[in-house]
Amino acid sequence: MARDLAIDLGTANTLVYMKGRGIVLNEPSVIALNRQTGEVLATGHEAWHMIGRTPGYIVAVRPLRGGAITDFDVTERMIRLLLQRVGVSRFTRPKVVICVPSAITEVERRAVTDAARRAGAADAQLIEQPMAAAIGANLPIDEPVGNMVIDIGGGTSETAVISLGGIVALEAVRVGSFDIDNAIQNYVRREHGIAIGERTAEEIKVAIGSAAETPDEVEAEVSGRDLMQGLPKTVVLTPEEIRYAIDDVVTQIVQSVVRCLAKAPPELAQDFLVRGMYLVGGGGLLRGLAERIERETQVPVRMSNMPLEAVVLGAGHCIENYDALKRMFMGQRR
Amino acid sequence: MTVALVVIIVVIALVFVVLIANRRTPASNDGVDDFRRHLDALSPEARQQVIDRVQHREEDDDGA
Numbered sequence: 001m002a003r004d005l006a007i008d009l010g011t012a013n014t015l016v017y018m019k020g021r022g023i024v025l026n027e028p029s030v031i032a033l034n035r036q037t038g039e040v041l042a043t044g045h046e047a048w049h050m051i052g053r054t055p056g057y058i059v060a061v062r063p064l065r066g067g068a069i070t071d072f073d074v075t076e077r078m079i080r081l082l083l084q085r086v087g088v089s090r091f092t093r094p095k096v097v098i099c100v101p102s103a104i105t106e107v108e109r110r111a112v113t114d115a116a117r118r119a120g121a122a123d124a125q126l127i128e129q130p131m132a133a134a135i136g137a138n139l140p141i142d143e144p145v146g147n148m149v150i151d152i153g154g155g156t157s158e159t160a161v162i163s164l165g166g167i168v169a170l171e172a173v174r175v176g177s178f179d180i181d182n183a184i185q186n187y188v189r190r191e192h193g194i195a196i197g198e199r200t201a202e203e204i205k206v207a208i209g210s211a212a213e214t215p216d217e218v219e220a221e222v223s224g225r226d227l228m229q230g231l232p233k234t235v236v237l238t239p240e241e242i243r244y245a246i247d248d249v250v251t252q253i254v255q256s257v258v259r260c261l262a263k264a265p266p267e268l269a270q271d272f273l274v275r276g277m278y279l280v281g282g283g284g285l286l287r288g289l290a291e292r293i294e295r296e297t298q299v300p301v302r303m304s305n306m307p308l309e310a311v312v313l314g315a316g317h318c319i320e321n322y323d324a325l326k327r328m329f330m331g332q333r334r
Numbered sequence: 335m336t337v338a339l340v341v342i343i344v345v346i347a348l349v350f351v352v353l354i355a356n357r358r359t360p361a362s363n364d365g366v367d368d369f370r371r372h373l374d375a376l377s378p379e380a381r382q383q384v385i386d387r388v389q390h391r392e393e394d395d396d397g398a
Contacts (some may be wrong), residue, residue, distance in 0.1 A: 022387040135376065137384060142376040167374050309388060317384045324375035327368075 001037035002324065004095040005086065006315035009112070011064045011178060012282055015309065016086055018318030023309060024086050026323065031078045032060040041082050042235045052197035066155040066174040068108045080119035088316030093122035095322065096328070097315045101156040102128040103172040109330065125329040127315055129153070133280045135314030137304040141165055143311035144269030147275065150257055150293070151311065152283030155255045159260035161268060164208030168268065171260035177283035180205055180251045186238060202299045205286070208239045211250045212288030212295070250289065253297050261297060276300035280310040
């Protein structure tokens with residue numbers, strides 16, 4: 001008998017929660033394929049290490065962009081492999097709850113559920129990421145008070161106000177931490193004349209990236225390919241430069257939070273001031289982001305205890321209480 | 335004879351009323367019960383089990 005599963009199918013990472021067991025898989029949403037045969041060569045961490053370092057016949061790709069499936073076949077194969085790795089076979093077909101961005105279109109929604117069913121799920125239900133995040137962050141969403149959660153993922157940033165187990169206000173933008181990496185890549189190319197890969201850009205973001213000035217800032221050396229000469233070259237980047245490079249993306253994220261606050265009913269405004277907003281998702285770990293949001297909204301921002309796992313924990317709770325929480329699933333609300 | 339007929343009619347009417355009442359009461363409570371179950375399942379106490387399970391697993395992984 002298959003144990004039911006909750007999957008956080010993120011643009012950056014995929015996490016799987018197994019009913020009765022907890023998180024059984026956590027790895028990058030990357031798949032490496034043989035270009036000529038279409039054969040899968042690696043997934044997860046192994047495939048992530050291949051990004052930008054593959055020979056011509058291998059391609060390492062992220063099949064999701066902005067939280068949406070960009071390559072249906074590859075996503076289906078990735079889900080099938082994930083399910084196989086956690087013990088699902090053609091004889092054991094589990095129920096699956098999958099977390100998706102709230103701004104997902106009907107077509108994208110169908111693509112995700114179809115991919116999961118074809119990959120071996122008996123039933124596939126979807127839940128919005130901010131709702132799952134609020135459950136996983138253990139916010140008191142069963143009470144008639146305003147709970148605000150900001151989920152910043154690889155491809156999307158979503159802010160939701162939740163009260164009495166339902167979404168009151170929601171604002172989503174298809175901008176996330178990969179856009180921050182892209183902004184760093186473009187800046188280094190434009191201002192320093194060197195090309196760097198997406199993994200290097202991510203390393204720069206983690207090392208010296210920030211959304212607001214922070215204490216103990218340091219500079220970082222970065223190596224890439226000189227665009228004029230084609231030779232390896234090293235330059236020094238400062239935290240101010242990176243802040244400038246990513247400012248447009250950070251501003252879009254902060255503005256979406258402000259718009260969500262403006263959409264929320266006035267009765268809940270007082271709750272936000274007292275309880276604050278909760279930041280979850282890998283993008284929320286960017287230094288100074290909580291301070292920047294706090295400064296621009298005048299509402300306290302708190303970091304969730306388990307920001308990277310909050311979404312899958314919320315979906316995991318739904319799979320543990322499937323019947324009682326059916327109305328949380330997209331398309332099931334009455 | 336007439337009295338017996340009246341009693342039978344009254345009993346049938348009572349049974350009918352009870353049946354109708356029984357059919358209507360759960361229906362009107364369904365939404366309330368369902369919503370209560372939904373909120374109970376979302377309470378922090380109900381969620382603690384899932385969070386504990388993950389935290390214990392992380393502690394076990396760290397210890398290994």
